Amino acid sequence: MTVITGFQDVYVNVADMDRAVAFYRDLLGLPVMETSPWWSALDCGGIRLGLHSTGGDPVPPIPHDAHGPHCGAVITLRTDNIDADVVRLTEAGVTFLAPVAHEPWGSLAAFTDPDGNILKLMQPPMESPA
Amino acid sequence: MTLTAIEDVFYYVSDQARAVAFYTDILGMRVVYQDEVWTGLVLRDDSSTDPVKLGLLAIGEPVPQHVVQIGERKVHPGATLSFRTDDIDLDIARFRELGVPILREIERGSWGAGALFADPDGNWLMLYQPPPEPT
Numbered sequence: 001m002t003v004i005t006g007f008q009d010v011y012v013n014v015a016d017m018d019r020a021v022a023f024y025r026d027l028l029g030l031p032v033m034e035t036s037p038w039w040s041a042l043d044c045g046g047i048r049l050g051l052h053s054t055g056g057d058p059v060p061p062i063p064h065d066a067h068g069p070h071c072g073a074v075i076t077l078r079t080d081n082i083d084a085d086v087v088r089l090t091e092a093g094v095t096f097l098a099p100v101a102h103e104p105w106g107s108l109a110a111f112t113d114p115d116g117n118i119l120k121l122m123q124p125p126m127e128s129p130a
Numbered sequence: 131m132t133l134t135a136i137e138d139v140f141y142y143v144s145d146q147a148r149a150v151a152f153y154t155d156i157l158g159m160r161v162v163y164q165d166e167v168w169t170g171l172v173l174r175d176d177s178s179t180d181p182v183k184l185g186l187l188a189i190g191e192p193v194p195q196h197v198v199q200i201g202e203r204k205v206h207p208g209a210t211l212s213f214r215t216d217d218i219d220l221d222i223a224r225f226r227e228l229g230v231p232i233l234r235e236i237e238r239g240s241w242g243a244g245a246l247f248a249d250p251d252g253n254w255l256m257l258y259q260p261p262p263e264p265t
Contacts, residue, residue, distance in 0.1 A: 003221055004158055006173060007182055008214035008258045010139045013200060028133055039241070045135030047182050050212070060198035062207040071142070071196045072208015072254070076185075078137035085132055117209065122137045 009041060010075055011050030012117040013059045019114050020051045027092055028077070044077065059115040066098035068110045069118045082107045082123035138170065139211050140185030141253040142193045149186045152250050156228060157213070159184065184211065193251040212256035218243050221257055 014020035021040050024030050030042035030049060038055075041048040063070040079085050082100055086109055090096060097110040097118070107123045143149035150169050153159045162181075163170035167188045172181040197204050215221050218236055222245050226232060233254060234246035243259045 003215050003217045004173070004213045004257075005216055006214045008212040008256070008260075010136070010209050010211045012209045013205060030133065044133070045180075045182075047136050049136070054200045057200045060200065060207050063194065063196055069208050070194055072206050073139050073141055073211045074185075075139055075209050076137040077133050078135045079132045080134055081132040121133075124137070 007047055009048035009050040010073055011048075011052050012075075012113070012115070013054050014051045014113075014115045014117070015054050015056055015058050016114070017051065017053050023114050024049065024051065027089060027094065049075070059117065061116060062118055064097065064110075064118055066110070067101075068097070068120055074118070074120060076108075076120040076122045079121050079123050082109060082121050085121055135180065136182055138183040138185045139209070140187050141211075141249065141251070142189050143186045143249070143251045143253070144189060144192050145250075146186065146188035148250050149188070153184065153186070156225070156230065193253065195252050206254050210254055210256055212244075212258045215257055215259050218245060218257055218259040222247075 017037055017040060021032060021035055024042050025032050030044055033041045033043050033048060038053045040051040068074055086096060086100055089111060095112050100107050100109045106125050109121045110118055111121065112118055146169060150161060153171050154161065158174050159171040160174045161169055162172050169186040170183045172183055196207055198207055222232060222236060225247055231248040232245065233248055236243055236245045240261065242261045245257050247255055247257060249255060
Protein backbone atom coordinates (compact mmCIF):
# COMPACT_ATOMS: atom_id res chain seq x y z
CA MET A 1 0.00 0.00 0.00
CA THR A 2 1.33 3.34 -0.92
CA VAL A 3 1.96 6.05 1.57
CA ILE A 4 1.59 8.90 -0.88
CA THR A 5 -0.31 11.54 1.03
CA GLY A 6 -0.72 14.35 -1.44
CA PHE A 7 0.64 16.50 -4.21
CA GLN A 8 3.66 18.32 -2.84
CA ASP A 9 4.08 20.67 -5.77
CA VAL A 10 4.55 20.95 -9.49
CA TYR A 11 7.74 22.75 -10.39
CA VAL A 12 9.68 24.26 -13.24
CA ASN A 13 13.35 25.14 -13.60
CA VAL A 14 14.32 28.82 -13.70
CA ALA A 15 17.64 30.54 -14.26
CA ASP A 16 16.94 33.82 -12.45
CA MET A 17 14.90 33.39 -9.28
CA ASP A 18 14.06 37.07 -8.77
CA ARG A 19 12.87 37.43 -12.35
CA ALA A 20 10.78 34.27 -12.11
CA VAL A 21 9.19 35.18 -8.77
CA ALA A 22 8.30 38.61 -10.16
CA PHE A 23 6.62 37.00 -13.15
CA TYR A 24 4.53 34.50 -11.21
CA ARG A 25 3.71 36.94 -8.41
CA ASP A 26 3.14 40.18 -10.28
CA LEU A 27 1.84 39.03 -13.66
CA LEU A 28 0.01 35.84 -12.70
CA GLY A 29 -1.04 37.18 -9.31
CA LEU A 30 -0.02 34.12 -7.28
CA PRO A 31 0.77 34.61 -3.57
CA VAL A 32 4.36 33.73 -2.60
CA MET A 33 4.49 31.00 0.08
CA GLU A 34 8.25 30.79 0.40
CA THR A 35 11.21 32.14 -1.48
CA SER A 36 14.97 31.63 -1.49
CA PRO A 37 17.70 31.83 -4.13
CA TRP A 38 17.32 28.13 -4.97
CA TRP A 39 13.64 27.38 -4.40
CA SER A 40 10.42 29.35 -4.25
CA ALA A 41 6.81 28.29 -4.10
CA LEU A 42 3.63 30.14 -4.97
CA ASP A 43 0.12 29.24 -3.92
CA CYS A 44 -1.92 28.28 -6.94
CA GLY A 45 -5.37 27.52 -5.59
CA GLY A 46 -4.03 25.31 -2.82
CA ILE A 47 -1.19 23.58 -4.64
CA ARG A 48 2.39 24.83 -4.74
CA LEU A 49 3.77 25.98 -8.05
CA GLY A 50 7.48 25.56 -7.43
CA LEU A 51 10.40 27.40 -8.98
CA HIS A 52 13.67 25.44 -8.88
CA SER A 53 16.86 27.34 -9.61
CA THR A 54 19.36 26.06 -12.15
CA GLY A 55 22.02 28.17 -10.42
CA GLY A 56 22.08 30.56 -13.35
CA ASP A 57 22.38 28.10 -16.22
CA PRO A 58 19.81 28.79 -18.93
CA VAL A 59 16.81 26.46 -18.99
CA PRO A 60 17.16 24.31 -22.13
CA PRO A 61 14.51 24.84 -24.79
CA ILE A 62 11.40 22.73 -24.39
CA PRO A 63 10.19 20.90 -27.52
CA HIS A 64 6.71 22.23 -28.27
CA ASP A 65 4.19 23.31 -30.86
CA ALA A 66 1.42 25.90 -30.75
CA HIS A 67 -0.66 23.62 -28.51
CA GLY A 68 1.97 23.29 -25.82
CA PRO A 69 5.07 21.37 -24.74
CA HIS A 70 5.79 17.84 -25.95
CA CYS A 71 7.25 16.50 -22.75
CA GLY A 72 7.23 16.80 -19.02
CA ALA A 73 4.23 17.69 -16.95
CA VAL A 74 1.98 20.35 -18.43
CA ILE A 75 0.52 22.87 -15.98
CA THR A 76 -2.88 24.22 -16.91
CA LEU A 77 -4.00 27.28 -14.94
CA ARG A 78 -7.70 27.95 -14.64
CA THR A 79 -9.07 31.43 -15.25
CA ASP A 80 -12.57 32.85 -15.34
CA ASN A 81 -11.73 35.36 -18.05
CA ILE A 82 -9.20 34.08 -20.55
CA ASP A 83 -9.71 36.86 -23.08
CA ALA A 84 -8.95 39.58 -20.55
CA ASP A 85 -5.93 37.67 -19.27
CA VAL A 86 -4.48 37.17 -22.74
CA VAL A 87 -4.82 40.88 -23.52
CA ARG A 88 -3.27 41.94 -20.24
CA LEU A 89 -0.40 39.45 -20.36
CA THR A 90 0.34 40.23 -24.00
CA GLU A 91 0.50 43.95 -23.18
CA ALA A 92 2.93 43.06 -20.40
CA GLY A 93 5.20 41.38 -22.95
CA VAL A 94 4.24 37.75 -22.41
CA THR A 95 4.56 35.49 -25.47
CA PHE A 96 1.57 33.35 -26.45
CA LEU A 97 2.20 30.41 -28.78
CA ALA A 98 -1.13 30.77 -30.58
CA PRO A 99 -4.41 32.65 -30.31
CA VAL A 100 -7.00 31.37 -27.84
CA ALA A 101 -8.48 28.06 -29.01
CA HIS A 102 -12.14 27.53 -28.21
CA GLU A 103 -12.91 23.86 -27.73
CA PRO A 104 -15.99 22.05 -26.46
CA TRP A 105 -14.19 21.39 -23.17
CA GLY A 106 -13.02 24.96 -22.72
CA SER A 107 -10.88 27.78 -24.07
CA LEU A 108 -7.12 27.33 -24.03
CA ALA A 109 -4.01 29.38 -24.69
CA ALA A 110 -0.35 28.42 -24.17
CA PHE A 111 2.25 30.98 -23.13
CA THR A 112 5.83 31.07 -21.87
CA ASP A 113 7.44 32.33 -18.71
CA PRO A 114 10.74 34.29 -18.84
CA ASP A 115 12.71 31.00 -18.93
CA GLY A 116 10.72 29.50 -21.78
CA ASN A 117 8.67 27.20 -19.56
CA ILE A 118 5.31 26.70 -21.22
CA LEU A 119 2.09 27.04 -19.25
CA LYS A 120 -1.50 26.86 -20.36
CA LEU A 121 -4.42 29.06 -19.46
CA MET A 122 -7.83 27.45 -19.53
CA GLN A 123 -11.32 28.77 -19.05
CA PRO A 124 -13.78 25.92 -18.55
CA PRO A 125 -16.97 26.06 -20.63
CA MET A 126 -19.77 28.07 -19.05
CA GLU A 127 -22.22 26.04 -17.01
CA SER A 128 -25.39 25.40 -18.94
CA PRO A 129 -28.36 27.24 -17.44
CA ALA A 130 -30.28 24.89 -15.20
CA MET B 131 -5.99 38.94 -12.13
CA THR B 132 -8.45 36.20 -12.76
CA LEU B 133 -6.39 33.06 -12.26
CA THR B 134 -8.31 30.89 -9.86
CA ALA B 135 -6.58 27.51 -9.60
CA ILE B 136 -4.54 24.84 -11.29
CA GLU B 137 -7.02 23.18 -13.62
CA ASP B 138 -4.83 20.12 -13.99
CA VAL B 139 -1.31 18.87 -14.49
CA PHE B 140 -0.99 16.35 -17.28
CA TYR B 141 1.50 13.96 -18.80
CA TYR B 142 1.52 12.36 -22.23
CA VAL B 143 1.22 8.58 -22.25
CA SER B 144 1.25 6.03 -25.05
CA ASP B 145 -1.01 3.30 -23.64
CA GLN B 146 -3.88 4.65 -21.57
CA ALA B 147 -4.73 1.38 -19.80
CA ARG B 148 -1.13 0.73 -18.81
CA ALA B 149 -0.70 4.26 -17.50
CA VAL B 150 -3.96 4.21 -15.55
CA ALA B 151 -2.94 0.91 -13.94
CA PHE B 152 0.33 2.48 -12.81
CA TYR B 153 -1.25 5.59 -11.33
CA THR B 154 -4.06 3.69 -9.60
CA ASP B 155 -2.44 0.40 -8.51
CA ILE B 156 1.04 1.67 -7.66
CA LEU B 157 0.51 5.33 -6.76
CA GLY B 158 -2.93 4.83 -5.26
CA MET B 159 -4.88 7.39 -7.24
CA ARG B 160 -8.45 7.06 -8.43
CA VAL B 161 -10.06 7.85 -11.76
CA VAL B 162 -12.68 10.61 -11.79
CA TYR B 163 -13.08 11.02 -15.55
CA GLN B 164 -12.16 9.04 -18.64
CA ASP B 165 -12.77 9.19 -22.35
CA GLU B 166 -10.91 7.78 -25.39
CA VAL B 167 -7.82 9.94 -24.95
CA TRP B 168 -8.00 11.59 -21.53
CA THR B 169 -8.03 10.27 -17.99
CA GLY B 170 -8.41 12.52 -14.96
CA LEU B 171 -7.21 11.20 -11.60
CA VAL B 172 -7.20 12.52 -8.06
CA LEU B 173 -5.55 11.29 -4.89
CA ARG B 174 -7.55 8.42 -3.47
CA ASP B 175 -8.53 10.17 -0.24
CA ASP B 176 -9.11 13.62 -1.74
CA SER B 177 -12.69 14.53 -0.90
CA SER B 178 -12.48 18.24 -1.69
CA THR B 179 -15.08 19.65 -4.04
CA ASP B 180 -12.47 20.97 -6.48
CA PRO B 181 -9.46 18.63 -6.23
CA VAL B 182 -6.33 19.10 -8.28
CA LYS B 183 -6.43 16.58 -11.10
CA LEU B 184 -3.61 14.67 -12.72
CA GLY B 185 -4.35 14.20 -16.41
CA LEU B 186 -3.08 11.48 -18.72
CA LEU B 187 -3.32 12.31 -22.40
CA ALA B 188 -2.99 9.21 -24.55
CA ILE B 189 -1.18 9.86 -27.84
CA GLY B 190 -1.02 6.25 -29.07
CA GLU B 191 2.69 6.36 -29.81
CA PRO B 192 5.84 6.37 -27.72
CA VAL B 193 6.25 9.49 -25.58
CA PRO B 194 9.34 11.37 -26.78
CA GLN B 195 12.18 11.23 -24.29
CA HIS B 196 14.02 14.48 -23.95
CA VAL B 197 16.81 14.67 -21.41
CA VAL B 198 18.96 17.75 -21.14
CA GLN B 199 21.83 18.85 -19.01
CA ILE B 200 21.65 21.76 -16.59
CA GLY B 201 25.01 22.22 -14.93
CA GLU B 202 26.00 18.79 -13.64
CA ARG B 203 22.48 17.51 -13.48
CA LYS B 204 20.42 15.68 -16.08
CA VAL B 205 16.86 16.92 -16.16
CA HIS B 206 13.96 16.69 -18.52
CA PRO B 207 12.59 19.90 -19.92
CA GLY B 208 9.15 20.87 -18.77
CA ALA B 209 7.52 20.76 -15.38
CA THR B 210 7.77 17.93 -12.86
CA LEU B 211 5.04 16.78 -10.50
CA SER B 212 6.06 15.97 -6.93
CA PHE B 213 4.11 13.62 -4.70
CA ARG B 214 4.33 13.97 -0.93
CA THR B 215 4.85 10.90 1.20
CA ASP B 216 5.36 10.22 4.87
CA ASP B 217 7.71 7.29 4.29
CA ILE B 218 9.96 7.72 1.28
CA ASP B 219 12.17 4.74 2.16
CA LEU B 220 9.22 2.38 2.20
CA ASP B 221 7.82 3.75 -1.06
CA ILE B 222 11.09 3.63 -2.96
CA ALA B 223 11.74 0.06 -1.75
CA ARG B 224 8.27 -0.92 -2.91
CA PHE B 225 8.71 0.83 -6.27
CA ARG B 226 11.97 -1.04 -6.77
CA GLU B 227 10.32 -4.40 -6.05
CA LEU B 228 7.62 -3.53 -8.60
CA GLY B 229 10.17 -2.65 -11.26
CA VAL B 230 9.48 1.09 -11.28
CA PRO B 231 12.55 2.90 -12.66
CA ILE B 232 14.33 4.90 -9.94
CA LEU B 233 16.08 7.71 -11.79
CA ARG B 234 17.71 9.36 -8.80
CA GLU B 235 18.18 7.66 -5.45
CA ILE B 236 16.97 9.29 -2.23
CA GLU B 237 18.76 12.54 -1.42
CA ARG B 238 18.41 14.10 2.00
CA GLY B 239 18.86 17.62 3.26
CA SER B 240 17.49 20.17 5.64
CA TRP B 241 14.67 20.55 3.11
CA GLY B 242 13.56 16.94 3.50
CA ALA B 243 14.17 13.90 1.29
CA GLY B 244 13.50 13.44 -2.39
CA ALA B 245 13.85 10.82 -5.10
CA LEU B 246 13.07 10.76 -8.79
CA PHE B 247 11.20 7.94 -10.51
CA ALA B 248 9.44 7.34 -13.80
CA ASP B 249 6.07 6.12 -14.98
CA PRO B 250 5.80 3.39 -17.68
CA ASP B 251 6.19 6.04 -20.41
CA GLY B 252 9.35 7.46 -18.92
CA ASN B 253 7.69 10.58 -17.52
CA TRP B 254 9.66 11.92 -14.58
CA LEU B 255 7.98 12.15 -11.18
CA MET B 256 9.34 13.27 -7.81
CA LEU B 257 8.67 11.72 -4.44
CA TYR B 258 9.22 14.06 -1.53
CA GLN B 259 9.12 13.65 2.23
CA PRO B 260 9.11 16.85 4.29
CA PRO B 261 11.56 17.14 7.21
CA PRO B 262 10.18 16.15 10.63
CA GLU B 263 8.22 18.89 12.39
CA PRO B 264 10.29 20.58 15.09
CA THR B 265 9.18 19.39 18.50
